[in-house]
Amino acid sequence: MGTFPITLGIVVFSYTSQIFLPTLEGNMQNPDEFEEMLKWSHIAAGLSKALFALIGFLTFGEETQDVITNNLPTRGFRGLVNLTLVTKALLSYPLPYFAAASLIESALFRGRPTEKRPDGEGDQPFPTCWGRDNELRVWAVTLRVLLVLLTMFMAVSIPHFVLLMGLIGNFTGTMLSFVWPCYFHMKLKWHTLDIRHIAWEVFIICCGVLCGVIGIITSFTALVETYHIPLPYPDPNAMQG
Template identity: 80%
Template structure:
C-alpha cells in the first residue's frame, strides 16, 4: 500500500473525486484555525479597536492597534495576515514528508475532537440527567478514542522514524 491512502483506491475516477473532496475540505477547514491564531496574535500583540477616548486603541500591548477608525483593518495588518497564510503554506511545502507529520498530528487531534471531547463535555454538561448506561457508553467511547489515538500516534511516529532512518528507542520497538 502507498502512504497516501487515496493512491490505493481502485478506480481513477473515484480517486479523483476523493482527492477533489479532500482539497475542498482542506480549503474549507483552514479558515477556522487561521482565524483563531490571527485573533490570538491580535489580542496579545496589538491594542484594541480605537475609540474617541483612546485613538491608539485600548490596552497595554506592545504594538499599536491594527484597526482603523472606520473599523477596517489597516493595510499593514492585512499584510501581516497574508504573511501568516504564506508562512503556513511555505511550511507545508518545505517540510519533507509533511503527510506523515500531518498523520501524527491528525491522530491526536482527530481522536480528541471526534471521540474524547464530545463525550467528556456531554457528561460534564448533562451529568445529573444521564443514566448509568449512557455514562458507561460515553466512558467506553472515550476509552476507545484514547486507545485508537495512541495506536495511531505510535504508528505515525514509527513511520516518521523509518522514513528518516532514525534509531527507535527500545520501548517502542516491540
C-alpha cells in the same frame, strides 16, 4: 493493515473543524440553520471521501500511493487534477485561516479603537490591528499575509506531509473529536445524564484514547523509518561490557 492507524488519524484530522465552527456560526446570517448545515455538510464530506478512497483503491490496489495523484498515468491529466486540488485548497483555506487569525488577534492584539481608548480596548500586549476607520492597518495586513506564507511554506517544505498529518490527527484529532466533547458534555450535564448515556460517552473516550495512542505510535514509527532517524535504543554489546 499496518498503516490503518495512520489512515485513521488522517481521516479524523480532516474532520477537526471545531476550531472555526464557533466563528462560522457567529457569522452566519441564519444561525438557527447551523446544526442542519453541519449535519448535511459532514454527511456529504463523508460520502465523497469514502467514494474517492474506494475508487482509488479499486483502481490502483496495493500500489496506491500516499498522494494518489502520483498514480495517475499521464502528466497532463495529473497536472489538471493537481490544479483542481490547489483550487479546492485555496477556496477552503480561508475558513480555518479566518478563525486562526481571529484567535491570534483576540489573544495578542487589543480590540477596536474607541474614543476613550484610541489604542484599542483590552489589556493585550500589542496595539489594535484596526484603524479609526474600522479598516485593517497596513502592518496588520502584512502580518496576515506572512501568516499565509508561513503555513504555505510549511506545507510545501515538509516532506512526507501525509505521515505528519497522521501523527497530528491521531493526537489532536482524537482529542477534539472523541475525548474532549464527551468529557465536557459530561462535566456540564453530569446531573442530568442517565447511567447509560454516561457509560456510552466513557466508552467513546476510551476508544478515542486507545486509537489515538496506537495511531501516535504507528505514525511516529513510520516517520522514523521514513527519515531514517536512529532511535536511542541501548547497545546490547555495551550493556554486556
